[in-house]
Structures are given as structure tokens and as C-alpha cells.
Amino acid sequence: MVTLKYILTTLAVLLVTLQITDAAPAKIRKRGLNTSAPLASDIDGAHLLLVNDVDSQTGKNAFLLLSKPRGYYDGMSACDSMGDGGYIYISGTAGASNLVTLLNNNAPAQAEVSAFSQFWVYNGVPGVISNCLAVNKKTGKTDWIPCSTQLPTVCFNSVMRRVLLFEDTSRQVKVNTPVGQIQGWRDQNAFRFLGIPYAEPPVGNLRFAAPVAKAPFTSTWDGLRYKGICPQTAQSAGFIPLILSYLENGASEMEDCLNLNVYTPSLKGTGQAPLPVMVYLHGGGFTTYVTSSSNELRVVFGPNV
Numbered sequence: 001m002v003t004l005k006y007i008l009t010t011l012a013v014l015l016v017t018l019q020i021t022d023a024a025p026a027k028i029r030k031r032g033l034n035t036s037a038p039l040a041s042d043i044d045g046a047h048l049l050l051v052n053d054v055d056s057q058t059g060k061n062a063f064l065l066l067s068k069p070r071g072y073y074d075g076m077s078a079c080d081s082m083g084d085g086g087y088i089y090i091s092g093t094a095g096a097s098n099l100v101t102l103l104n105n106n107a108p109a110q111a112e113v114s115a116f117s118q119f120w121v122y123n124g125v126p127g128v129i130s131n132c133l134a135v136n137k138k139t140g141k142t143d144w145i146p147c148s149t150q151l152p153t154v155c156f157n158s159v160m161r162r163v164l165l166f167e168d169t170s171r172q173v174k175v176n177t178p179v180g181q182i183q184g185w186r187d188q189n190a191f192r193f194l195g196i197p198y199a200e201p202p203v204g205n206l207r208f209a210a211p212v213a214k215a216p217f218t219s220t221w222d223g224l225r226y227k228g229i230c231p232q233t234a235q236s237a238g239f240i241p242l243i244l245s246y247l248e249n250g251a252s253e254m255e256d257c258l259n260l261n262v263y264t265p266s267l268k269g270t271g272q273a274p275l276p277v278m279v280y281l282h283g284g285g286f287t288t289y290v291t292s293s294s295n296e297l298r299v300v301f302g303p304n305v
Contacts, residue, residue: 033183033222037172038081044068045269046082046173047109048157049102050189061095062157062188063087063102065119067112067269072132075120075153083171084156086122089135089142096140099154103137108266108275113152118143120153161188169224173267180217184262185224193262195227201256211258226261228254229290261291 040046045067050060066078076086089096103119113119118134121142131144134151159171169185175193184193199211206212231253268274282291 033220033224034170034172037174037183038078040173040175040267041270043078043082043173043267045109045112045152045267045272046191047106047112047266048186048188048190049099049106049109050157050265051098051102052189060161060188061098063099064155064157065103065106065109065113066153066155067109068152069116069150070120070153071150072120072123072147075151076122079153079155082155082173084158086120087154087156088124089121089133089154091140091142096135099135100137100140103135103154108268111272112269116152118145118149118151120151157188159187172224174220175267178216179214180219180221182217182221182223190263190265191267193223194225195259196221196223196262197227197259199258202258203255207255226291227259228252228257230257231255232288232290259291 043066047065047067049063049065052060064079064082064084066075066082068078070078079086087099089099103113117138118136121133121135123129123133129144130147132147132149133142134145134149135142135154159168168187171187172183172185173191174181174183182193182196184191186192197214199214200206202209202211229252264275266275280291284290
């Protein structure tokens with residue numbers, strides 16, 4: 001029977017093998033807000049397409065679908081603004097086969113793209129042929145059609161999947177909310193907006209008082225990293241605190257801990273119905289466990305919420 005002691009011991013051996021130090025969490029979180037990050041409302045529909053079997057050992061083809069109809073060159077520019085280029089479609093490959101399947105069967109994006117049978121993909125010979133390249137989701141074949149045709153666009157989704165010891169927050173995006181602008185990022189599997197406060201910090205006169213609604217942000221909120229976690233009861237020395245710091249994803253203990261994290265496979269287009277929301281409340285009896293240690297990917301790419 002696998003016990004907690006066995007798991008912690010195994011993790012301790014792993015950390016020693018990789019020569020990880022207390023400073024390591026900071027090394028993967030140095031990237032700040034990108035001032036040129038696109039606004040989600042300007043992209044007007046961005047969806048991560050992925051066949052996710054929740055098995056990190058299997059290779060996966062991932063795509064970024066921009067559902068707003070655009071001409072070819074505007075579509076390629078929108079891909080660039082999201083940090084990736086137009087997808088290079090090669091018929092007969094596993095990637096091409098997966099893309100066709102996902103264009104036909106991807107719940108979050110279907111409302112926006114169900115009326116389209118063609119999608120822009122990268123034109124390998126720009127300027128040589130007057131028309132531009134689109135893939136047909138019904139046949140899996142490509143066609144050269146007028147570049148001014150208004151179609152959704154398929155982009156590469158080349159960023160790596162976030163794992164415990166590595167994350168690439170370079171693909172950033174901003175969203176406007178009733179309390180202000182929030183800037184997050186995406187990896188292969190999800191758009192992430194982290195550490196969003198849902199109440200004023202319970203400190204000073206608000207300590208042990210009823211929660212107070214969060215005042216609007218005065219600047220763009222940094223949603224790239226997990227924020228404070230509520231004080232925990234844990235050992236103060238040895239391998240266990242080091243292991244826990246990794247499981248907490250570098251978040252620090254503090255009283256200002258009333259925040260939540262939002263993960264989604266889809267930033268919906270203007271006028272489109274939003275996705276259902278699943279709220280996860282972690283256990284631990286107010287002494288252990290934190291929001292930053294949950295496995296959100298099982299939720300985001302399970303029921304598509």
C-alpha cells in the first residue's frame with residue numbers, strides 16, 4: 001500500500017537527484033508582465049485544442065484555434081500576437097489527423113465554428129500563389145482559396161505543458177473584468193489566471209471580520225503566478241518543507257490569502273455563451289493543502305469547463 005511517507009521519501013530522492021535548492025522555485029518565475037500581450041476581446045475567441053488522456057507519458061498534438069472569422073493575413077497576424085505562428089498542415093500526419101478530429105469535436109469552440117467547414121492554415125509559399133491555404137474539416141484536404149475569405153484560423157500551440165519544475169509564462173493574454181484588467185498566460189493545456197483576490201486582505205481592521213468585496217484594480221493585475229496561501233502547520237526543517245514548497249508551486253504563507261485561480265481551455269468570443277464553471281474547494285481542515293497544489297488539468301480537459 002502506498003503511504004504518504006513513501007510518497008514524500010520518493011519525492012525527496014528526486015529532489016536530491018536533480019540537485020534542487022530552495023532558490024529553484026524563483027528561477028522559473030522571473031518573467032514579468034508583457035506589455036504587448038493581446039487583449040482577449042481583440043482576439044475575440046481563442047480555444048486550446050488537445051486530445052488529453054491525462055497521461056503525461058504520451059505525446060500530444062496541441063493547437064490554438066482563433067474562432068473569429070478573418071482574412072488569411074489578419075489570421076496569421078492574430079496567431080503571431082498570441083505568441084505562435086499559423087499551423088503548418090501536412091496531410092497524412094498524426095498532427096493533421098488529430099486536428100481534423102478536434103475541429104469536428106471540440107465542445108468549447110463548437111458554438112463559434114460549427115458553421116465553418118474550412119479553416120486557415122499556414123501558406124508555405126506566401127507571395128508565390130495568389131490564393132491562400134485552408135483545410136477542410138470534413139475531408140481533411142487543403143484548398144487554395146481567395147485570401148480575403150473570412151475564416152477561423154488554426155495556429156501552432158508550441159508552448160510546453162506546465163510541469164512541477166518548469167513553466168513558460170511567455171504566452172500571455174489580458175482579459176477585462178468588472179473589477180479591472182487581469183493578465184494571465186497559457187501553456188499547452190490551459191489559459192491560467194492565478195492569484196486573483198476575491199475579497200480585501202483580511203489584515204488590520206479586517207482581521208477576524210466579515211469579508212469585504214475587493215475594490216477595483218488600479219492597474220493590470222499580475223495573474224502569472226500563485227499568490228499567498230493561508231498559514232499552514234508543517235515541519236520547519238528537513239526535506240518535507242522543501243517538498244511542500246514545490247507542491248505549493250512557490251506560493252508563500254501569509255494572511256493575505258483570499259484569492260482564487262481560474263483555468264480554462266477557451267476564451268469565448270463576443271456574444272458567445274460562457275462555459276459552465278466548476279469550483280474546487282481544497283480540503284485540509286484549514287491546516288494543510290492549498291489552491292496552488294490542485295491538478296486543474298483533469299478538470300479543464302475533462303468536462304470542458
